[in-house]
Amino acid sequence: MIRDLILKNRSYRRFYQEVDIKLETLRELVDLARHSASAMNAQPLKYILSCEREKNSLIFRHLTFGAYLTGWPGPSEGERPSAYIIILADTETSRFVDYDAGIAAQTIMLGATEKGLGGCIIANIQKEGLRKDLEVPPRYEILLVLALGKPKEKVVIETVGPSGDTKYWRDSKGVHHVPKRPLDDIIISYIKAERESRALCHAILFGPSAAR
Amino acid sequence: MIRDLILKNRSYRRFYQEVDIKLETLRELVDLARHSASAMNAQPLKYILSCEREKNSLIFRHLTFGAYLTGWPGPSEGERPSAYIIILADTETSRFVDYDAGIAAQTIMLGATEKGLGGCIIANIQKEGLRKDLEVPPRYEILLVLALGKPKEKVVIETVGPSGDTKYWRDSKGVHHVPKRPLDDIIISYIKAERESRALCHAILFGPSAAR
Numbered sequence: 001m002i003r004d005l006i007l008k009n010r011s012y013r014r015f016y017q018e019v020d021i022k023l024e025t026l027r028e029l030v031d032l033a034r035h036s037a038s039a040m041n042a043q044p045l046k047y048i049l050s051c052e053r054e055k056n057s058l059i060f061r062h063l064t065f066g067a068y069l070t071g072w073p074g075p076s077e078g079e080r081p082s083a084y085i086i087i088l089a090d091t092e093t094s095r096f097v098d099y100d101a102g103i104a105a106q107t108i109m110l111g112a113t114e115k116g117l118g119g120c121i122i123a124n125i126q127k128e129g130l131r132k133d134l135e136v137p138p139r140y141e142i143l144l145v146l147a148l149g150k151p152k153e154k155v156v157i158e159t160v161g162p163s164g165d166t167k168y169w170r171d172s173k174g175v176h177h178v179p180k181r182p183l184d185d186i187i188i189s190y191i192k193a194e195r196e197s198r199a200l201c202h203a204i205l206f207g208p209s210a211a212r
Numbered sequence: 213m214i215r216d217l218i219l220k221n222r223s224y225r226r227f228y229q230e231v232d233i234k235l236e237t238l239r240e241l242v243d244l245a246r247h248s249a250s251a252m253n254a255q256p257l258k259y260i261l262s263c264e265r266e267k268n269s270l271i272f273r274h275l276t277f278g279a280y281l282t283g284w285p286g287p288s289e290g291e292r293p294s295a296y297i298i299i300l301a302d303t304e305t306s307r308f309v310d311y312d313a314g315i316a317a318q319t320i321m322l323g324a325t326e327k328g329l330g331g332c333i334i335a336n337i338q339k340e341g342l343r344k345d346l347e348v349p350p351r352y353e354i355l356l357v358l359a360l361g362k363p364k365e366k367v368v369i370e371t372v373g374p375s376g377d378t379k380y381w382r383d384s385k386g387v388h389h390v391p392k393r394p395l396d397d398i399i400i401s402y403i404k405a406e407r408e409s410r411a412l413c414h415a416i417l418f419g420p421s422a423a424r
Contacts, residue, residue, distance in 0.1 A: 001326070002244065002322050002323055002326045003323070006244050006247050006319060006323075009248070009249075011249055027399065030398065031395050032214070032215060032218050034392055034395055034398060035369065035392065036218060036221070037223055037321070039335055040279065041280075041379065041391070042378055043392065043393050045398065046398050046399070047398055047399050048399075048400055049399060068252070068253075088400070096335070098310035098314065099313060099314040099317065099333070102311040102313060102317070103314040103315070103318040103333075105311065105314070106314070106315040106318045107218060107318055109249070110322070111214055111215070114213070121249050121311070123308070123311060144311065157247065166254055166255055167253065168253050178253060179253070180246055180253075181246070183239065183242065183243050183246055186246060186257065186259055187239065187259050187261060188258050188259070188260055188300070
């Protein structure tokens, strides 16, 4: 069931760094993205893969892991990602790239989850530094970095409370809590029904003939 | 296997319109998106659902189905989508919405594919007309429309030819052909290796001591 995979696919930021990920695994994941939808089928996305220690360190230092976890500088040595997939846009191909990148990122993360891996889609990137270190030609825009590894933390989903605060947080036992909005808060489908119920309330309060 | 689902999840534009989709099915699909990643966990996306004939027609007329299929005005009555999920951004919540929308769209389409449905992620929308007809408040920006139904066409994936043309096309039997770039064309991972091979070529051409 895709639902099980989606629920299992959480954002992880700490890993068993000693568990290697093969280049072939990364290629299989990109191949899933390759077979996914692209605006006007233009396929402007390109990918940089990394699963070697040296290249991984080069990438790691340009990333921010979990902006809300104040005081936490990101995963320490030994708990860092084993691999990265960097999603780039070929600016000479198409300007419609952001939806494509979201589609590709989710596809790759679901594929990784199925393989017993996990990770985090990172947009908080020091792009110019990363470009310089990896010698990325100006033609390619860095969009997202997918950090991948064997997850070493527990993530639980909760419901957003009355305060409306959606910030994730980590408890004293290191469990990561993620508040999600309830389903009925994100569906605004019943526009007509809502309008009618508002009209009804108005009539009850002010009488059926009151101007609206 | 997620790969099977991803391969099955093609962009479909003609449907068995008589096959209804229940509101509960649409809610289940949005619930999958609800459990997916969101930048800074801000969850700015909202959804409008439609599976009724009248509302579907209202949405349909603001959409362009398959811009490359010149001379085809979109699916005719009887082959139109049975349902829609409109993805909106709550502009008061976050400005990072496009990756979220791509993630949500792919999640929903994979969920729909598993249910034997299919459809098309549409960004080519006459947004102001749609906003007016559905009375969408200015607070919400219309991002994508997901058209859903029971697919009534065959879609095949091919490899992009030497011309580099990525336009999809429909043959005389109505089969829809989609050229995808080869995996090795979209991975630019081997930057260091490429640099070294360029240096080697340079040395072969101009001698090992030539200035580079």
